[in-house]
Amino acid sequence: MDQDSRAFRWEQRNGRVLAGASALFLTSYTVRVLAHDLPRGWLDLCLAVTLLCWAVFAVDYAARWRLSGLGPSFVRVHWLDTVVLVLPLLRPLRIVQMHDAVQRHHDRPRLSLHARVAVYAGLSATLLGFTGALAVYQQEHTAPDATILTFGDSVWWTCSTLATVGYGDVTPVTPMGRTIAVFLMACGLALLGTVTGSFGSWLLQVFAREDERRPPGD
Known part of the structure; x- marks a missing residue:
């Protein structure tokens, strides 16, 4: 074998x-x-x-x-x-491997496969946001001059960070909290790119097949 x-x-x-x-x-x-x-x-x-x-x-x-x-x-x-x-808390990032698998299927548009990538990316973002909120809360809630004092504050901050909005009303003040913030920003961009890239790839395949079916001269 x-x-x-x-x-x-x-x-x-x-x-x-x-x-x-x-x-x-x-x-x-x-x-x-x-x-x-x-x-x-x-x-x-x-x-x-x-x-x-x-x-x-x-x-x-x-x-x-x-x-x-x-x-x-x-x-x-x-x-x-x-x-x-x-860093086991980053296990949701394995969604990137699924995106690579989708990119290897260029023979015909497969909405079900691309849709699964979008669903798994959404679930991964949820899990990643939850674990990130836990990690940030653990580091921040007892720190001097902390603005993230409750788990709810941490969840709100994590959502705005993953969405790359960054309101700035609550921010991490510890070195480890800021390190986690950098990871979350990168992960938010990666997950967004996975979904948009998969959807865009599917659209290109659909349009390419429509062009192939169109009679010459149209």
Whole structure:
């Protein structure tokens, strides 16, 4: 069995495990950030679950690296997976891989495929916004001179940042909060580009096929 087939079978077999680990990771992280009044033991349990989920991501990454046969080049070829491993809160960014798959289908317009990209991009933006709001709130709400004091403030700021509006009524003041802001701005532009690029590609395919069907001279 060749390496590509083995890697594909690994991804197919462990997709649900990774989806479950992602859900557990987000849930445990959310509880740790928002549930300040929980007993210390419960917070420690949430931290343990978070670390265990990250370990699952690391094992999956290592297995795919080994099965790919690429050696150190795997890090460069699968750079997005590498970023997501280091920063698990950015897992929604894997929507970019779906966009690349769509771009390889130029034989005929497939609205269902492009529509799925738009839907997944919307879901990814929602998840990314939620995790970004959690991360910013965790860093900002206890900082001196902070303007993001509640989780609601953080959600409002995250929405305006992902939409590249930036009202400026609430802004991060800590170095880590501002670093997260830079990531969110870049992610907002990337997700917007994914949706518009997919829709534009579909329109070009439709118009090209209409031109092919048009009788000469029209």
